[in-house]
Amino acid sequence: xKSLLVFIESTCLDGTSxxxxxxxxxxxxxxxxxxxxxxxxxxxxxxxxAVCDQxxxxxxxxxxxxxxxxxxxxxxxxxxxxxxxCLPNYVAPEVTMAGLxxxxxxxxxxxxxxxxxxxxxxxxxxxxxxxxxxxxxFNHRYHDSxxxxxxxxxSQELGKIINMRGVYGKSKIIPFSGGWRxxxxxxxxxxxxxxxxxxxxxxxxxVGDFVKIESFISNDYxxxxxxxxxxxxxxxxxxxxxxxxxxxxxxxxxFSLDITLERGAITLSGxxxxxxxxxxxxxxxxxxxxxxxxxxxxxxxxYNQDNSWRDxxxxxxxxxxxxxxxxxxxxxxxxxxxxxxxRIYCADHEWQSKYKLKEEV
Amino acid sequence: MTTKPFQIAVIGxxxxxxxxxxxxxxxxxxxxxxxxxxVEGKSSSYGKKFNVPFFTSYHQMFQDLPQINTxxxxxxxxxxxxxxxxxxxxxxxxxxxxxxxxxxxxxxSVAYQLAEKEQLHIFPxxxxxxxxxxxxxxxxxxxxxxxxxxxxxxxxxxCRPQRYYDLSPWRGTYAQDGGALTNQGIHHVDLLRYLGxxxxxxxxxxxxxxxxxxxxxxxxxxxxxxxxxxxxxxxTTSARPDDFEASISLVCEKxxxxxxxxxxxELQIFTPDPAACAAHSEDFSGNVYGHGHGDMYRDxxxxxxxxxxxxxxxxxxxxxxxxxxxFYRSDEQGRDVVVDSEEESTRLGKSDEKLASLYRIHLP
Numbered sequence: 246x247k248s249l250l251v252f253i254e255s256t257c258l259d260g261t262s263x264x265x266x267x268x269x270x271x272x273x274x275x276x277x278x279x280x281x282x283x284x285x286x287x288x289x290x291x292x293x294x295a296v297c298d299q300x301x302x303x304x305x306x307x308x309x310x311x312x313x314x315x316x317x318x319x320x321x322x323x324x325x326x327x328x329x330x331c332l333p334n335y336v337a338p339e340v341t342m343a344g345l346x347x348x349x350x351x352x353x354x355x356x357x358x359x360x361x362x363x364x365x366x367x368x369x370x371x372x373x374x375x376x377x378x379x380x381x382x383f384n385h386r387y388h389d390s391x392x393x394x395x396x397x398x399x400s401q402e403l404g405k406i407i408n409m410r411g412v413y414g415k416s417k418i419i420p421f422s423g424g425w426r427x428x429x430x431x432x433x434x435x436x437x438x439x440x441x442x443x444x445x446x447x448x449x450x451x452v453g454d455f456v457k458i459e460s461f462i463s464n465d466y467x468x469x470x471x472x473x474x475x476x477x478x479x480x481x482x483x484x485x486x487x488x489x490x491x492x493x494x495x496x497x498x499x500f501s502l503d504i505t506l507e508r509g510a511i512t513l514s515g516x517x518x519x520x521x522x523x524x525x526x527x528x529x530x531x532x533x534x535x536x537x538x539x540x541x542x543x544x545x546x547x548y549n550q551d552n553s554w555r556d557x558x559x560x561x562x563x564x565x566x567x568x569x570x571x572x573x574x575x576x577x578x579x580x581x582x583x584x585x586x587x588r589i590y591c592a593d594h595e596w597q598s599k600y601k602l603k604e605e606v
Numbered sequence: 607m608t609t610k611p612f613q614i615a616v617i618g619x620x621x622x623x624x625x626x627x628x629x630x631x632x633x634x635x636x637x638x639x640x641x642x643x644x645v646e647g648k649s650s651s652y653g654k655k656f657n658v659p660f661f662t663s664y665h666q667m668f669q670d671l672p673q674i675n676t677x678x679x680x681x682x683x684x685x686x687x688x689x690x691x692x693x694x695x696x697x698x699x700x701x702x703x704x705x706x707x708x709x710x711x712x713x714x715s716v717a718y719q720l721a722e723k724e725q726l727h728i729f730p731x732x733x734x735x736x737x738x739x740x741x742x743x744x745x746x747x748x749x750x751x752x753x754x755x756x757x758x759x760x761x762x763x764x765c766r767p768q769r770y771y772d773l774s775p776w777r778g779t780y781a782q783d784g785g786a787l788t789n790q791g792i793h794h795v796d797l798l799r800y801l802g803x804x805x806x807x808x809x810x811x812x813x814x815x816x817x818x819x820x821x822x823x824x825x826x827x828x829x830x831x832x833x834x835x836x837x838x839x840x841x842t843t844s845a846r847p848d849d850f851e852a853s854i855s856l857v858c859e860k861x862x863x864x865x866x867x868x869x870x871x872e873l874q875i876f877t878p879d880p881a882a883c884a885a886h887s888e889d890f891s892g893n894v895y896g897h898g899h900g901d902m903y904r905d906x907x908x909x910x911x912x913x914x915x916x917x918x919x920x921x922x923x924x925x926x927x928x929x930x931x932x933f934y935r936s937d938e939q940g941r942d943v944v945v946d947s948e949e950e951s952t953r954l955g956k957s958d959e960k961l962a963s964l965y966r967i968h969l970p
Contacts, residue, residue, distance in 0.1 A: 375748045392912055399910045400612065400675055401698055405725045450913055453722070483722045568745065572914035 266292045267565070268324060270349075272317045272340050273331035274298035277354055280519055281329050284554045288562055295323040321347050327565070330354060334438070335431045338363040342370040345377055350565050352558075354382040356442050356586075357579045359433020364583050365606045368576050380561045380571045381579040385443040385516070386450060387553035387560075390528045393546070394504065394511050397530065398451060404507025409451060410488045411502045413444040414495025418467055427469040429600065435464065435471030438586055441491025445589070446582045447502065448489065452481040460589045462596040466494045472596070477589045489589070498522040509533045509541065517551035526551070611637040612910050614702075615674045617664050617689065618681035619643035619652050622704060622895060626678045627656045629899035635907040639674050642667050644967065663967050664689075668697045676700040676729075676906070682774075683789070684782030684955065685965045687713040690728070694720050702729040702906065706792045709784060709955030711927045711948075718920045729906050729916055730923040733898025734793045735800055739865045739873035742886040743856065744801060746863065751878050753859025758802045758829075758837040760794040762786070763850040766843035768817045776965065778819035781958035785812070785821030787933055788954065791841035795933075796926045797854050797870065798829070798837060805829045805837065805929055805945050810936040816844030821953075827933055839933075869896050930954075 269285050271278045274296040285291045295312040297320035304314045314320045317340050321328075328344035330337050330353040338358040344351040345367075357364040371379050385391055398406065418427045418435055425431035426439055437445075448455075460477040467473040473493040480486050492499075500516040500523045510531040515524030526548040531541040557574075564571050584604065591597040591604040614636050616626050623641065630638040642661040643649040653660025661667040668674060677699045679689050687708045690701050694717070701721075707730040708714045721728050734740060746752045766786075776782035783789055798805060810827035817823055823844045829837035853874070855864035861877035872887040890896045909916045925946075934951035936943045943949075 375750065386913055395913050396911050399700075399727075401700075401726075404698070483725055485725075 266290060267326040267562070268292060268294045269327045269329060270294065270320050270323055270325040271296040271329045271331060272320055272344075273333075273354075274300075274313070275331065276519065278329070278331035280554065281331055281352075281558075284558045285329070287555065288558055290566065291327070291558070291562055294325065295320055317343065321349075325349055327352065333425045333431055334359045334363075334433050335425070338367050341367050341379070345370050345374045345379065348374070348377065350378040350561075352380050352382065352561050355446075355579070356433070356438050357381050357576075357583055359431075359438075361580070361583055361587055361603070361606050363433070364576065364580050368580060371576055378561070378564050378571050379576050380564070381574040381576065382557065383443065383446045383574045383579070383582070384553040384557045385447055386573050387556045388516060388526065389548045389550075389552060390513050390516070390526050390546075391447060391450075393528055394502075394513055395450065397511060398504065398506070403509035403511070403530075403532070405483075406451065406485045407505045407507060408486045408488070409448060409502065409504050411444045411448060412490045412492070412495075412499055413441050414490070414492035414499045415440060416493070416496050416498065418469055418471065418473060418493045427467070427471060429470040432471055434586070434590065435469065435473060435475075436493040437462070437472055437475035437491040437589065441475055441489070442582060442586055444489060444491060444502070445585050446578075448479070448487050449582060449585060451504065452483070452485045452487060454482045455479045455487070455585065455588070456482045458588050458592040460592040460596075462590060462593040470600075472590075475589060477592070479589075498524075500524075517548065517553075525549075610673075611635050612675045612907065613637055613639035613671070613673050614676045614678060615640045615642065615664075615667060615671070616652070616678045616680055617642040617667075617693075618679065618704075619645070619648035620680060623652060623678075623680045624655070625893075625895045625899055626680060626702075627652055629903045630678075631656065632900055633903040633907050635911050636676075636903060640667050640671055644965065663970065664693065664697075665967065665969050668699075674699060676702060676727075676910070678702040678704070680704045682776040682782045682965055683784060684709055684776060684779070684958075685962065687717065688962065688966070690717050691720055694724055694726050698724055698726065700727040700729070700910075702731060704731050705796075706784065706788055706930065707731075707923050707927060709788070709927075710950055711924055711931060712950060713955065714920075714924050714927050718924075727909070727916070728920075728923075729902070729909075730918045731899070731902060732793065732796050732800070732918055732926075733896060733902055734797065734870050735917070736898035736901040737865075737869070737871050737896060738886040738888055739867075740797065740801070740870055742873055742876070742882055743863045743865060746876075746878060747801060747856075747858075750860075752856065752861055752863060754833065755802055755831070755835040755856055755858050757857040758798060758831075758835065759855045759857075760791070760798060760837070760839040760841065760853070761855075762791050762794060762841040762852045763845040764790055764843050764852065765845050765848050765850075766790070766817070766823065767846075768819075770843075771817050771819050775961060778817070778821050779958065779961060780821055780953040780956050781961050782965075783821065784930075784954050785814075785819070785825075786823045786841050786843040787812075787825050788821075788930060790843055791825070791839075792930065793870065794839070794841065794852070794854055795930050798839070799926055799929060801854070801856065802831055802835060802837065804832050804925055805932075806832050807942050807944055808929070808932040808936050809942045810839075810933040812934070812937040815842070816846065822937075825933060825937075827936070868894050871896055 297314040457480040477489040502513040649660040771778035812822035824842040853866035864875040
């Protein structure tokens with residue numbers, strides 16, 4: 246019954262059958278765009294047919310027949326079904342909206358833009374195209390360690406969450422390509438918006454809404470006009486207290502998330518990434534007991550494959566092929582996460598007033 | 607670490623409990639761990655059928671099977687709140703609640719506050735939302751295929767004679783059941799919102815025409831939506847000698863859609879694409895509850911295992927119960943009422959300790 250339903254509803258906007266390969270264009274063909282392509286082309290129903298990047302010196306065709314363009318406008322002249330947007334924050338919303346206006350399903354990398362107004366504009370545009378799917382790339386929700394931890398928390402085996410402590414850090418703001426990340430007019434924010442947003446998103450996933458936020462935001466080390474450190478202490482509506490540190494002065498790349506529960510603790514340390522520089526992805530579960538003398542029984546699981554990129558793209562493809570709503574990374578989820586990032590910024594009143602930041606549209 | 611399926615228990619072993627049990631059994635990642643009913647014959651019947659332990663007290667059940675993670679509450683409607691709050695506060699279990707989720711909006715708010723404090727989850731059951739006919743119309747409304755809604759009409763003409771209400775003490779009471787609108791019409795009330803958006807004002811008249819019961823067996827009402835749309839509702843269990851119709855139809859800018867069948871399972875008219883009627887109708891003969899419970903349990907399993915969000919959230923379920931109450935409030939006050947109000951019906955969900963004591967499960 247289910248497969249019949251899928252077949253019936255798998256039609257394109259023009260009414261033709263979607264029982265064929267879906268043509269994908271990638272706007273932004275840097276490190277992330279190339280990595281996305283690897284997983285797009287592994288999917289049995291997706292095929293990259295064209296890409297664009299400002300670094301190309303001309304338009305042309307790769308040896309494998311994929312077209313490349315210097316501008317996204319020319320990319321959009323191709324016959325596509327899906328657009329992947331892997332561009333800097335200042336152009337991502339514009340290209341996302343252009344994709345929707347060209348009747349394309351769109352997958353856009355995080356963050357959804359420079360500020361809340363950017364994502365609000367995209368949501369207005371999305372409302373005009375209700376048949377199209379829009380998903381944002383918050384791939385950390387798809388990491389096996391995160392999924393296992395969430396499952397364990399939801400099992401209530403270790404009781405309620407008491408608190409969480411998350412650290413996500415790298416050594417500098419300007420990474421591999423271009424300097425846009427270090428300039429407010431292009432990026433909108435620094436390390437918290439660029440990388441820490443993943444941790445903020447996970448904190449929302451595990452805790453829910455936050456009612457009280459205190460923060461310190463600083464650019465004292467790198468002296469860019471965006472932050473190089475963000476420290477936040479937040480309280481959830483369910484009483485859970487969360488500490489967050491997002492850093493661009495962490496000389497060893499670092500990801501760690503400690504979740505303390507009533508009868509034990511979960512520690513996620515390391516996360517598999519393209520550079521493999523965040524250490525092995527591990528989850529350690531401690532089972533507290535009255536007689537453990539503070540040295541509880543622990544079980545550590547090491548995850549040696551990063552399935553997050555593949556699973557995220559599979560999920561997106563299924564939402565199109567089965568015409569079901571986008572759940573993880575929907576525009577409303579992205580808006581909520583972006584809103585929390587800006588509430589953290591604005592909780593430091595000096596920072597908020599220095600850069601005239603707004604936590605609402 | 608939890609690698610085993612999430613354990614789910616069912617309390618209340620009436621007719622629909624078997625449907626919950628079989629739906630749980632067919633979904634990966636969750637497992638039926640026990641059933642419970644005050645009447646041993648009822649719990650043993652499902653226990654034996656599904657080969658799981660059966661209990662007459664959930665206190666005993668949670669003591670014997672602490673690994674239970676989530677509980678489906680399928681008890682009389684008026685007991686949902688008491689059972690839900692005790693199971694969440696004392697035993698820290700997630701809850702799945704049959705329709706109507708709770709009999710009063712204030713109960714729903716208290717239950718969600720408790721769930722938030724205990725970091726638990728509430729999964730209200732509105733299985734008809736999953737029906738293919740409903741989904742086809744929902745998509746057509748979202749996509750603009752039908753255009754803006756002009757009129758929504760609900761008509762439920764069913765037969766529930768006196769002997770139906772005499773089956774159990776809770777039936778036909780304001781404290782435990784509610785009348786035709788709450789028991790039989792609740793799915794249509796939910797679809798009024800699910801398909802049409804929130805209703806602004808309601809004017810209703812209720813009466814009891816076909817049975818000697820406390821509650822209404824008949825209601826007629828008109829509605830005005832937040833948009834320009836208007837609606838009309840007729841729900842009765844006083845039709846004789848049989849069930850005739852349970853339909854919802856939508857007059858829209860670009861066409862007409864009508865869903866009928868025994869459980870909004872047949873797309874009967876769909877003018878933008880008449881061929882969609884056959885493709886989006888399901889055969890529910892022999893199973894009035896349809897296939898929606900299986901889809902709902904798949905959503906619950908996915909939520910517990912992978913995150914994401916369960917499709918029916920707090921505000922959504924609150925608004926449906928508020929809409930339900932507005933029909934009763936309008937009848938009580940003899941005038942139009944605004945749906946989005948803190949006011950509640952003075953009748954629906956009223957307290958009756960004597961009746962509640964029949965279904966209360968005391969600590970051992």
